[in-house]
Amino acid sequence: MIIVANVLVGAGLFFLVVSAIALLIMPDVYTRAHAVAKSETLALLLLFGGLFFRPELTLDASGLLALVLIFSLIANPTAIHALLRAASRSGALPWTVIDQRLADEELRGGTS
Amino acid sequence: MMELLLDRYIYVLVLVLLAIGLYGVLVKGDLVKKVIGLTIFSTAIYLFFIEGSLQEGGTAPVLMPDPENPGEFLNDPLLYVDPLPHLLILTAIVVGVGVVGVALALLVRLYRTHGTLDEAVIADRLAGKAPDIPAADERRDAFDVEDAGDGDA
Amino acid sequence: MIGAYPSVVVRVVCALLSPFILMFGLYVVAHGHYGPGGGFAGGVFIAVGAILPRLTLPEELAYRLVPPAAGPLAGGVGLLLFLLVGTLPLLVGGSFLDYGAVEIAGLEASRVRYLGILVVEAAVGLAVFGAMVLIVDVLTGKDRP
Amino acid sequence: MIVPLDLVLFLVLIVTAVLALAVKDLLAATALLAAYSLFAALLFAGVLAVDVALVEAALGAGLTGVLFVIAILATTRHSSPRPDARRRWAVLPLIVAFLGLMLFASTGLPDRGDPDAPAQRGVSQTYLADSYADTETPNVVTSLLADYRSMDTLGETMVIVTAALAAALVLIRRVDDPSDRTDDPRDTPGGDADLDRDLGPADEDGYGGRGPR
Numbered sequence: 001m002i003i004v005a006n007v008l009v010g011a012g013l014f015f016l017v018v019s020a021i022a023l024l025i026m027p028d029v030y031t032r033a034h035a036v037a038k039s040e041t042l043a044l045l046l047l048f049g050g051l052f053f054r055p056e057l058t059l060d061a062s063g064l065l066a067l068v069l070i071f072s073l074i075a076n077p078t079a080i081h082a083l084l085r086a087a088s089r090s091g092a093l094p095w096t097v098i099d100q101r102l103a104d105e106e107l108r109g110g111t112s
Numbered sequence: 113m114m115e116l117l118l119d120r121y122i123y124v125l126v127l128v129l130l131a132i133g134l135y136g137v138l139v140k141g142d143l144v145k146k147v148i149g150l151t152i153f154s155t156a157i158y159l160f161f162i163e164g165s166l167q168e169g170g171t172a173p174v175l176m177p178d179p180e181n182p183g184e185f186l187n188d189p190l191l192y193v194d195p196l197p198h199l200l201i202l203t204a205i206v207v208g209v210g211v212v213g214v215a216l217a218l219l220v221r222l223y224r225t226h227g228t229l230d231e232a233v234i235a236d237r238l239a240g241k242a243p244d245i246p247a248a249d250e251r252r253d254a255f256d257v258e259d260a261g262d263g264d265a
Numbered sequence: 266m267i268g269a270y271p272s273v274v275v276r277v278v279c280a281l282l283s284p285f286i287l288m289f290g291l292y293v294v295a296h297g298h299y300g301p302g303g304g305f306a307g308g309v310f311i312a313v314g315a316i317l318p319r320l321t322l323p324e325e326l327a328y329r330l331v332p333p334a335a336g337p338l339a340g341g342v343g344l345l346l347f348l349l350v351g352t353l354p355l356l357v358g359g360s361f362l363d364y365g366a367v368e369i370a371g372l373e374a375s376r377v378r379y380l381g382i383l384v385v386e387a388a389v390g391l392a393v394f395g396a397m398v399l400i401v402d403v404l405t406g407k408d409r410p
Numbered sequence: 411m412i413v414p415l416d417l418v419l420f421l422v423l424i425v426t427a428v429l430a431l432a433v434k435d436l437l438a439a440t441a442l443l444a445a446y447s448l449f450a451a452l453l454f455a456g457v458l459a460v461d462v463a464l465v466e467a468a469l470g471a472g473l474t475g476v477l478f479v480i481a482i483l484a485t486t487r488h489s490s491p492r493p494d495a496r497r498r499w500a501v502l503p504l505i506v507a508f509l510g511l512m513l514f515a516s517t518g519l520p521d522r523g524d525p526d527a528p529a530q531r532g533v534s535q536t537y538l539a540d541s542y543a544d545t546e547t548p549n550v551v552t553s554l555l556a557d558y559r560s561m562d563t564l565g566e567t568m569v570i571v572t573a574a575l576a577a578a579l580v581l582i583r584r585v586d587d588p589s590d591r592t593d594d595p596r597d598t599p600g601g602d603a604d605l606d607r608d609l610g611p612a613d614e615d616g617y618g619g620r621g622p623r
Contacts, residue, residue, distance in 0.1 A: 071282070074281075074282065075278070078279075081272065082270075082275050085275075
């Protein structure tokens with residue numbers, strides 16, 4: 001029981017770390033939100049799933065936990081949708097490969 | 113000296129927060145920034161009070177059931193942190209939000225009559241030094257809502 | 266700034282969530298005796314449940330859920346309820362806000378104080394709800410007839 | 411060992427406070443202020459003030475942000491910097507003096523978490539010991555709020571309702587008030603029928619506010 005809980009919580013923490021890294025290394029707001037939305041929702045699911053298996057959890061506490069999980073799973077993607085929509089409307093352009101290539105060429109031209 | 117700092121470092125940090133809030137209230141020229149500084153200042157005060165309520169070895173001030181005789185609760189004061197600052201800060205937070213609401217209402221009112229939130233400009237205008245009120249299209253510079261589409265519904 | 270949010274996802278989710286937020290606020294008000302919560306926190310949650318439709322749904326729909334008159338009305342009713350509960354012990358010879366002085370047949374004094382706390386929490390929750398909704402209504406400029 | 415986490419949270423708190431005062435975009439400042447309140451709520455929960463943490467998370471991080479965003483939408487998004495060097499140099503010594511005075515005063519305060527501090531030996535011991543016998547309420551904060559110190563709560567409730575009414579008094583206006591120079595589009599009838607409420611560009615020389623859908 002406790003092994004299952006620990007494995008699930010560990011997996012959830014792993015995905016949280018992955019989303020944090022993605023937040024740092026991704027080039028623009030869309031890719032960042034894409035990475036964070038998915039991995040963080042999954043991490044939430046795994047974390048709460050792990051907490052359900054903790055032996056010290058009473059019945060009504062696990063009910064509250066399930067409610068929190070359901071509402072987080074609904075609200076998290078919605079919030080990211082609204083955020084990205086606002087970003088798009090306020091003119092944030094998506095990063096493209098051409099940008100990267102141009103930047104590379106400029107860098108190469110500058111150094112050689 | 114080091115001993116003292118290790119025991120009291122929380123006071124130093126709270127004081128730094130207080131200084132930041134005070135700086136925002138006194139120096140910033142923008143009125144919204146002043147309200148933000150006020151919020152930071154008051155939150156630092158809440159933190160100071162709550163840190164003062166901490167008691168080594170205590171838990172949250174919700175009485176725990178007595179394991180020996182069911183139906184009774186453990187009421188030894190040494191088991192719990194001090195609940196009185198919690199009450200005071202609980203009400204202070206709500207009143208603080210009321211204060212922020214009044215301040216923002218005053219800001220909106222000032223903006224409607226003066227067209228700016230710059231404290232120096234408003235003070236000059238009230239003193240009669242800068243009588244001109246900017247034209248209407250200068251006022252809503254940030255939100256070009258005129259040609260807005262109807263979204264992606 | 267009130268009106269329908271132009272994204273259908275946000276509209277639907279907010280419309281679905283707001284009744285649950287209201288219900289959670291009521292739970293927090295009623296559960297204040299046994300855990301964290303009480304009038305202030307519960308009142309804020311109920312106010313959030315009323316403010317969320319105002320920010321996302323079409324105006325008439327949001328106002329059908331919580332009309333704009335609810336703000337000042339709830340604030341006044343909450344304050345009045347608090348004062349009434351406070352004055353009740355005065356009539357039977359107790360002091361102001363001392364609920365234990367009221368004698369209800371079959372109930373001990375501690376039980377009466379328990380009930381008094383419940384009523385006072387509900388009154389505080391109503392007042393906070395009304396105040397927050399009124400502030401938001403006034404700031405969005407939709408309070409005038 | 412809770413102390414290092416405490417320290418880290420406090421440092422994050424200081425950084426967010428500085429950033430909230432430093433950024434030019436007021437909406438970003440509001441978001442940073444909400445983050446600041448959320449970290450403060452975490453700190454409250456860390457020192458076992460659960461009621462305060464709940465209220466701070468709901469009010470400080472939630473509703474205050476909503477109020478700020480509504481006010482910024484009704485006014486302007488750009489902070490007007492107006493760097494006033496003279497005032498800054500007049501105020502900074504004041505703040506330093508304030509800090510020094512408070513640091514000096516804080517040496518007289520008891521240690522953190524000291525069970526023998528004078529505040530711990532006061533009336534709250536009586537409240538904790540008698541709460542269940544008097545009111546059948548396990549949550550001592552609630553019984554304090556609504557029973558032992560209900561006069562205080564009555565005053566606070568009155569203050570909140572009065573604050574809301576004061577905000578209404580400031581902003582409610584007559585339709586034919588000539589002193590009201592309002593010409594923003596929200597006040598013209600029918601002007602906001604299909605108003606798209608997304609915000610304009612954060613900087614004037616950005617992409618012109620029309621990104622790809």
